[in-house]
Amino acid sequence: MNTDLLKTFLAICETKSFTAAADRVGRTQSAISLQMQRLELSLGRPLFVRGSGTLEMTEHGVLLQSHAARILESVADAKAAFDVGKVDGVVVLGVPEDYAPKILADVLRSFTELYPAATINLVLDESRRLVRHLAEGSVDLAFITEGEGPVADGRVAFRDQIVWVGREGGELHHKDPLPIAIWDENDGYSSRMFKALAEMQRSYRTVVISRSMTGLRGAVQSGIAVSAMMRSSIVPPIQELTEFDGFPPLDELPIRLERAHQKKSTLMDRLEAHLLLLFKQTD
Template identity: 35%
Template sequence: MGMTRPASLDPDLLRSFVLIAEERSFTRAAQMVGRTQSAVSMQMQRLESVLGEQLFHRGRGGSVDLTRHGQFLLDRAREMLALNDDVWRTFHTPSVSGSVRLGTPDDYALRFLPRVLMRFAEVYPSVEIEVVCAPSNELVPKLRGGALDLALVSEGNSAEGMEGEALWRGPLVWVGAERHATHRLDPLPLALSDPTCCWRKAATESLETAGRRFRVAYTSAAQTGTLAPVLAGLAITISPETALPDGLVVLGREDGLPPLPDFQVLMVKAREARQPVTDALADYISEVFSREAGKPGQLAPELAA
C-alpha cells in the first residue's frame, strides 16, 4: 500500500493567512486582499480543513491570535510565498540590466544584504551591484552628490528632500558585557560612533537628562568597532533590540540606565538614481524587510544597524 500523497497548499490561502496573522484581524486582512471578511474566513476554514488543525484563537473585539500550529505555519508560509514570488518574477519580470550603487552601514552588509543580493541576482543576473559600506551620516552626502543611487540609513541623518521609505521602526537599547558590571562605573564609559551620529546623540542626551555622569571612552564609525571594547568589559554601547553576539546582554532601568528613544531604518533614493535597476533593487529590499522584520519591536537578527 503506497503512502498518502500530501495535499497541495494554495498560495492564495497562505497569503491571506499571513496577513491575518500579521494584522491580528480578519477584517483588515480582507481589506488588504480585496475580499469580504466572510470570504477570508471561508479561506481559513479551507486551510484548517486541509491541515487538520486549528490555526487561530478568536478573541474579543474581533482580534485573533495564532495557535501553536498557527505559529509553526507562519514562518514556513512566509518562506513558501517568498519562493513562489521569486519563481514568478524570474519568469515574468522584464529583463533589467546595468549597474546600481547601494550604500549601507557595514552591519547591514554583513547580516542582512546577502539574502537580498542572492535573490536579486537570481532574477536579475545581468545587474551589477556596487556596495559602498559607510556610516549613515556619510552615505547621505554621497546620495546628494550623485555617488550613490540607493542607501540604507538611520533616521535623523538629514535625508530630507529625497525619496525615502521607512523600512522599520523600533527601540534602541543599552548593551553591556554579560560577565562585567561596567554599567556600574562612574563616570560611565561609553563606546559610540563619531559626534555626528544620531545614536550617539540619543545616548548622551538620555544620560544628561538623567543626570548620569559619562565619558566617551571609545569611538568607532562601525558598530563592530564599538562592540569590541564592550565585550572586553571596558565600556557599554547602544544597539537596536535584536540578537546580540555571545557575551553581550541588554541593560535597562533595573541596571540604573535611562530609557532610549526609538530609531527608524530608512531606504533613500537619489534624485537622479539609475533606473529601472534602482527601483528593482529597492523593491527587493522593501519586501525582505517587510517579511523578516515583522511588526515593530521584532527586528530580525539579520537587521542589525
C-alpha cells in the first residue's frame, strides 16, 4: 500500500472532514478525493459512505483505520532504525557490579558502534539502591536482580547462577573451618551461603566482610577466602567451585531490565531494545 494514501486516509479519519484533512496534509480537497479513490480501487472496497450529509466510514474503512496506523508506525520505526546519526544525547544506565563483566564488554561496545553520537552514563551500584535511583529518576534504565527490591514491569533480560568461587588452583575450599568472604550478614548471597553450608554440615568462619564486589573479588583472588557470586561476574584468577569440589550451585535468578517510567527518550528506547535483543540472542 502507498503510505501517502494511508497518511491522507488517517488524516480524514482523525479530522472527520475532507477539507480539514486537506489542510493537514498540504493538498487540495480534490487531490485527496482522488487519493481516496485510488486507495479504494487498490483495496476493491468502499471506505466512505457516499451521499451522506456527514462523513461516515464503511465497515471496510473502520477495519483499515487500525491497520493503517500500525503500518505507518512500523514504517516510521524502520526508518528510524537506520537513521542512527540523529540519535544522540545521554542515557543513564544502572548496572550492579555483579554483571559488569557480562554487560560492559560486548553489549555496550556494539551499542556505541551503532549509535556513535550517543553517550552512556554508567552507574555501578547494588540492585536495591538502583531501584531507588529509578524511582527518583536519576537513572533511566537499570538491571535489577529479582528479589533485591520491588520491580515494575521490566522484562527479564537474562538469568544468572549464583555459584561458589575460589582462586584458580587453590586448595582453600578443603580447609576446615572454611574461610569465607561475604557482602554482609543479611544480603542474598550471604544468606544462601549460610543455608548451603548448614545443609553441607560444613563449619566456616567469616574472614572478610566487604560492601563492594571489588573487595570480594580481592579476597578470593588473593587466596584468603572462598565466596559466592554470579557466574557472569567471574574473572581470572577466580574460578567456579563445582559439585566435583563439593560445592553445588546456590540459586538461579532472573535479572530484569527496568526503566524510569517518568522519563522518555528515543535513546532510552533504543538502548532498552538493543540490550534485550542482544541478551536474547546470547541465551
